[in-house]
Amino acid sequence: MDAVQDALFSALSTLLVALIGVAVRQAVVFLNEKxxxxxxxxxxxxxxxxxxxxxxxxxxxxxxxxxxxxxxxxxxxxxxxxxxxxxxxxxxxxxxxxxxxxxxxxxxxx
Structure with a gap:
């Protein structure tokens, strides 16, 4: 059970970091366009x-x-x-x- 929770936490952390990266990249693109x-x-x-x-x-x-x-x-x-x-x-x-x-x-x- 601990292994499943660890894997789930790791996957969610990776997903969160990826989403933040995409959001920052989009914000920079938007600001540059404007x-x-x-x-x-x-x-x-x-x-x-x-x-x-x-x-x-x-x-x-x-x-x-x-x-x-x-x-x-x-x-x-x-x-x-x-x-x-x-x-x-x-x-x-x-x-x-x-x-x-x-x-x-x-x-x-x-």
Whole structure:
């Protein structure tokens, strides 16, 4: 009986992994067809540039001031390139950029 349960569990696990793989592949295809992946990549790139510039130029400023300046600069760059972004999306992109920058600084320090 245990062997049957183990075989059944193994088959279900394999099926679940396969279904997740197919779903992810379909999601990527859908996003690429809609051009959303490229737009998101462009938004991320422009926000990264703004965050890095603010970090270098405003080293002595506090976090809140840096955040507001990064938002303004990122919005300018995004608007110049015809990319629209919501406030929540902009906040998430900035947070992700800051985290990536901090993570890379930690790796360099180690």
């Amino acid at each position: 051009g959303l992946s490229e737009k998101l990549s462009n938004k991320k790139y422009l926000v990264d540039i703004a965050v890095q510039a603010v970090e270098q130029i405003y080293k002595n400023e506090g976090g809140a001031e840096k955040l507001e300046t990064a938002k303004k600069e990122a919005l300018k760059a995004l608007n110049r390139n015809g990319l629209q972004v919501t406030d929540s999306e902009l906040n998430l992109l900035i947070e992700a950029s800051v985290k990536a920058m901090n993570d890379s600084m930690k790796k360099v320090a180690e």
